[in-house]
Amino acid sequence: MNRAELADFLRRGRARLEPSDVGLAPGARRRTPGLRREEVASLAGMSVDYYTRLEQSRGPRPSRQMLAALARALRLTDDERDHLFHLTGEEPPRRDTSSAHVRPGLLLVLDRLYDSPAQVVTDCGEVLAQNALAKALVGDASARPPRERNLTRRFFLDPTARALFPPEDLPRHAHDHVAALRAVAAARPDDPVPAALAAELRAASEEFARLWDEHEVSLRRPATKRFLHPVVGLLELDCGVLLSHEAHHHLVIHTARPGTASHEKLQLLRVVGLQDMTPHPTPTHP
Template structure:
């Protein structure tokens, strides 16, 4: 681990970002350019003390999970992400079909969506990033272990995930997940991740196994869904799906039509925020 180079790289990446670049308010006048250390720590989900020690060349060796979080918080390109891993004495992710590193362009759009839920999801269901509104509506994925950030896995194995939706919608939603996963597996037969997810769910969920054997295929596209929130009630939201150029990551934006009850409830959800009222 090259602590001095790592510290210098982190400082330079931090100072080139403005608060607006990551969806933060400018606040009071800043004495130095860029984000504050505590803001980077907040975005990465780590303590401010831990991040400060990294910038002062005296921190412990970051875990791979922590490096991934830092790369997202600092809006690093794929090359910069790899450099961050190398400076920390780690090999960058080299997974087939993409590393799960969220593209800066998708994060840039996500950061500017303040009043509507939005999240970046891999094509086989891993939630890679979400804004505060999505965390309030769907649950904060940063509080879950990596395996439980996959929406397909949770749909078939976690009752609390199914409780997000009216019971009469469960069958349709589950079929959509299975049909999309089959399309992904066929498009990337050499990627072990969707294949492993299919094998796991076929063994654990009779419902998934039954639906998988039906061989339905459909790529996930824009849709309308109903959500159940314990505070603001039921919301019927339009789900717009924006694809990355390689189609392996999707920015999903949840909007309500003006004049509807869901529109007013979504405004209330923004006020409620993340005051321990999120589902999941």
């Protein structure tokens, strides 16, 4: 691991970004160009101390998950992301499988969707990036350990994930999760990620195993979803899905029809933000 080169690369990447590039308000006048360390740390879901040590050439070797988070926070291109991995002695992710790296252009679109909950999710259900309103609606995925950021795993193994939806909607969500994962596993037989996730959930969840054996197949498509929020209550939202086929990413956008009660609640949620959300566990770092 080349700590000095890594530190220099991180500092330069931070200096070239403005708050507006990552969806942040400019705030007070800055003495130096670029983002602050605490802003990069927040975007990457790590502590400020941990990030500061990386920039000072004294940090531990980051995990692959942490490198992917740094690449997203600094809006790195694919080549820059690969360079970041090489500096730490890691092999960059293969580009023919589902990647944890979100292209800067897709992140720019996400940042501009300030009035609609939106998040970037892999076709295997890994939440890679969220805007502020998505965090307010379904919780901050970056505040959870990496294994708990997968929507399908959480739905079947974490009872709190089901509290987001009305009980009568749970069977449909269960079928959709399983059918989508089966479709991905069949489409990419050489990718170990969907196969490993399916094997894990078949062993851990009787419900998943039963649905898997039904052999239903379907991709994630636009739909209407209902959410139970602890502060604003029930919201009925239209779910749109934009695809990035090259990286197997989905940009999932939830919108409310103007004039409806759900639209008013969504506007209230923008004001409430994360203030009244149930606290999540403190993130762990390598």
